[in-house]
Amino acid sequence: MNKLISMILKGLVAVLPIGLTIYFFYWLLATAEELARPLVLLVWPSDYYFPGLGVVTSLLLLALVGLVVNFYGIRYLMKLSQRLFEKIPLVKSIYGALQDMMTVFNLSKKTGHQSVVSLEIQGMQMIGFVTGEQMGKRLFGEQDLVGVYLPLSYQIGGMTVYVSRDKLTPLDVTMEEGMRIAVTGGVQSKK
Known part of the structure; x- marks a missing residue:
């Protein structure tokens, strides 16, 4: 009986990290698809919709945003929104923490x-x-x-x-x- 339990635990240790990782990415993509689907249906007719189009559209939209934030007017609007977020009591804590976390994770790449x-x-x-x-x-x-x-x-x-x-x-x-x-x-x- 102990040998069977030991084998089950070894199998669990082998399968659980892989299974949870795959499930996490599945959940992430499915959630992104669900959130982006209404936007996709505004842009594309429903006849052209297929599963995954929401994720692809989201990635293209993020790339477009990444390109647009380099424009002077958009940078100015981003600074204005940042100042606004920093004045609202609860929002400034969350926004500041998220902004700092992004800075920490990109620190070694930026500073070299x-x-x-x-x-x-x-x-x-x-x-x-x-x-x-x-x-x-x-x-x-x-x-x-x-x-x-x-x-x-x-x-x-x-x-x-x-x-x-x-x-x-x-x-x-x-x-x-x-x-x-x-x-x-x-x-x-x-x-």
Whole structure:
């Protein structure tokens, strides 16, 4: 009986990550299709509709938006909407957090430097992400403190600490690998 349970658990460990990943992408595409379907039916006659056209239309629309935001007038309108969002009490918290999260994930690509670091705290090595180079200077003057975000495993949360640059050890991992290690508590399925 124990052998059977052990085999079932091994099968579950093998199938669950693959199954959940496939289901997540299926759910994401199906949801995008449902949300985009009314827009697609406004543009295309219903005779031409086929499953997947909503996703394709959404991707083309996002590419068009990406092109249009480069125009001066649109950038000005984006700044106005950003100022408006930053004045509405609950909206500014959500908007600011989402904007900061997008900045963190694109940080290493934009700056070209390694932003995954290790920070020693009471003999422990914690994985963090350099996020506040300029804010450290603004808040603490000439102390050369750097903002480091320390994520919590299996949670959406963490803390930002400002530490001296010489206390940080750059790690030779990509931002994605560092986030995966930090968020999963160091459990890795490969390498």
